Amino acid sequence: MATETKLSHTAAMILQTVNAGYIYGFSVMEMTGLPSGTVYPAMRRLERDALIRSHWEEQSIADEEQRPPRKYYKLTPAGKVTLEASRKRYPLLAKLVPEHQEEQV
Amino acid sequence: MKLRTSLPCHLAELCMIRCASWLVPREQRQAWLMEWNAELWHVRELCTPQKGVSWQAEREVAEFCWGAFQDARCLRQADGNGIARVAVMGSAMRCLFSMMVLLAASYGAALLLPGAFVAMHPPKYKDVGHLVLIQSTMAASDTSATISGEQYNTWKSRPRKLFDGFAFYQVMLRSLPDAQGKIVKESVAVASPDLFRLLGVNPDDAAVQSRDGVLPMLVSSSLWHRRFGGDPAIVGREIAIGSDRVRVAGLVPEGFWRLPGKVDAWVLTPDDAIPPDAVGYVVGRVSAAAKYPGWTNSWEMTAPLPNGNTGEFLCVNLSDRMRGPQGLFLFAVILACLALPATTSLPLGEYRGAPRGLSWGTRLRRWSFLGSKLGLLLPIVYFASLDLAHLTTSIDPIKSEYIQLLAAFSLCLFGLRWVLRDQRERCPVCLRTLTNPARVGHPSRNFLAWNGTELICTGGHGLLHVPEIETSWFSTQRWLYLDPSWEILFAESASASYF
Numbered sequence: 062m063a064t065e066t067k068l069s070h071t072a073a074m075i076l077q078t079v080n081a082g083y084i085y086g087f088s089v090m091e092m093t094g095l096p097s098g099t100v101y102p103a104m105r106r107l108e109r110d111a112l113i114r115s116h117w118e119e120q121s122i123a124d125e126e127q128r129p130p131r132k133y134y135k136l137t138p139a140g141k142v143t144l145e146a147s148r149k150r151y152p153l154l155a156k157l158v159p160e161h162q163e164e165q166v
Numbered sequence: 167m168k169l170r171t172s173l174p175c176h177l178a179e180l181c182m183i184r185c186a187s188w189l190v191p192r193e194q195r196q197a198w199l200m201e202w203n204a205e206l207w208h209v210r211e212l213c214t215p216q217k218g219v220s221w222q223a224e225r226e227v228a229e230f231c232w233g234a235f236q237d238a239r240c241l242r243q244a245d246g247n248g249i250a251r252v253a254v255m256g257s258a259m260r261c262l263f264s265m266m267v268l269l270a271a272s273y274g275a276a277l278l279l280p281g282a283f284v285a286m287h288p289p290k291y292k293d294v295g296h297l298v299l300i301q302s303t304m305a306a307s308d309t310s311a312t313i314s315g316e317q318y319n320t321w322k323s324r325p326r327k328l329f330d331g332f333a334f335y336q337v338m339l340r341s342l343p344d345a346q347g348k349i350v351k352e353s354v355a356v357a358s359p360d361l362f363r364l365l366g367v368n369p370d371d372a373a374v375q376s377r378d379g380v381l382p383m384l385v386s387s388s389l390w391h392r393r394f395g396g397d398p399a400i401v402g403r404e405i406a407i408g409s410d411r412v413r414v415a416g417l418v419p420e421g422f423w424r425l426p427g428k429v430d431a432w433v434l435t436p437d438d439a440i441p442p443d444a445v446g447y448v449v450g451r452v453s454a455a456a457k458y459p460g461w462t463n464s465w466e467m468t469a470p471l472p473n474g475n476t477g478e479f480l481c482v483n484l485s486d487r488m489r490g491p492q493g494l495f496l497f498a499v500i501l502a503c504l505a506l507p508a509t510t511s512l513p514l515g516e517y518r519g520a521p522r523g524l525s526w527g528t529r530l531r532r533w534s535f536l537g538s539k540l541g542l543l544l545p546i547v548y549f550a551s552l553d554l555a556h557l558t559t560s561i562d563p564i565k566s567e568y569i570q571l572l573a574a575f576s577l578c579l580f581g582l583r584w585v586l587r588d589q590r591e592r593c594p595v596c597l598r599t600l601t602n603p604a605r606v607g608h609p610s611r612n613f614l615a616w617n618g619t620e621l622i623c624t625g626g627h628g629l630l631h632v633p634e635i636e637t638s639w640f641s642t643q644r645w646l647y648l649d650p651s652w653e654i655l656f657a658e659s660a661s662a663s664y665f
Contacts, residue, residue, distance in 0.1 A: 087205050087212075090230075097233025102240035109244070117200075128211075129204040 071095065073147035075103050076136070077158045079113055080144055084133045092158060104134060112140035172210075172219045175227070179206060182231045189238035198241065202234050258535055258597035261588065265542040272549035280388070281556025281566065282549075284421025288490045291424070292366025293451070298481040299425065300448040303466060308426045308447075308482065309564070311336065316442035318358075320472045328467070330453040333361035334437070336446030337427035340407045344393040345400075352389060354407060355429040356444065358437050364451055367422075380404060382415035382434050388559045389430040390417055407433065420559075424487040425449065428562050450481070491555075491570055495548050498574035502582060505575075510583045515590055515630070515643040524595065532594050539585045547577040591630070593623035594645060600630050609634065616640045626652055 068076065074093055083092045090100045107113045113134045123130035136144065148154050183202045190198045209230050214223045276282040291297060302312035318334040335357035341349050362368075362384070375382065383405075385394075394400045404413045412433055423429055426447055464482040471477045506512070555561070555570035591600050600621035607617030618633040618640075632643040 085205070086201075087209055097230045098236030099233070101233060101237040105237070105241065105244075129200075129207050131204050131208070132201045
């Protein structure tokens, strides 16, 4: 990445949350306590800036569990670099969002 | 498959998301809709009970869905440069847009409300400058009738120089049958046949002639709709008014009647059939040849009484009754402007020199925004006051004027107050509303320091300090511009806006 993207605290928190394993919109909302009107637009902008990428869950998995397929998000390498920079800028970020490894894609 | 009792709520939420999806650019809409529908499904599974309805949970889900609109709007804004530029000015544009919506709503209501529409388009009586309402000088106002039928006939029968026409009418409540035959009480005027000709309407002579002793009656448009269901066949039909039979001869358009007294129907009665003891109003037309220096809108005259003596009468020109609501509105605006300093301070605060120097464009935009708000406020107040004054057609015209005056004054006063407060609470650079109010200082230390509220522009342009108590050293709010070294704290001013 030629220039480092400066993130606001909220955007950095969402990036940290996705990195911590909360990989779909509602889980990010639950973890951060932010409303849907903030989380989803922010995730779209993070995706636009190539800091995260999204992909749809396999239809067969969703069918097996009798639910609609979800859209999952994951940090890109650029996102990891930006997150590291944001952690330096906002030192409490890691404490605000603890690591969470249960969710797997 | 069992249907859940909360299904209607789920359907309503799906509708919300579907509506929000229309804001999303077409090429992204399908994927966006899929994601939100899937998320909604999971949110409902987690938040709502399997059986019954939990309103608290439904509220949470509805709030979740409300976010779809913000998400869709962000996508829409990101779609084009022009729209993105609007987003920078989002707060100010939203404010102006909301005012435009209010203006459209109040204007639309004024067009739909018959009374308000008529008030905006007052009738034009023929030669209204020469029409006067004659009343006794003893009368305090024109709300009560003062001229007897005998007095009217005395004037009518005498040779005249000053007037070339008279008409009489008496307003009373009479019983009449409506379309279903039900007897209702309505305000009916017994009027001399020349009344409408004097006002400039020339009804069909054949239609307004009495036939076989049955008097012709003109009905107002509102009565025709209210009591006769707008039936065109009512014209020519005979109906009973009290013990008399009358024939409906025609309709008087809505808002035509501007003379004292609320009248729904006019029974055109020959002058010699007007009872001598009937007390009503007299309208006179001053002869075009008559000249009297010093005539104003109202003047007194001496006229013969039926007993041979003379009496004093007041002639009031009808021009005042023909005026539209604009004069009253302007009066209310002037009153509100005079009262405004008593309700809020007029200065917009101190704006000391900006470190980077504000461009003329930025300054001009700020003042244009204030001007636009004022420019939109006045027509909103005008139409809204008209709407309130004419909510129903049953309101007397005089009461309508009072309501309009009061409504226009109140709306204008509070509107101007809001415009100034809103302007003070905006960043002078980007015009967004200042946020994050923080209390600073202690009231007990007011003498040595200051205490009040500090607001911040999220774009990083500066801070606003609003004193809690006005002092000689801190009498008004102060804006503090921030220099570029503060930008690191405001990510959105440096990079693309996240929030």
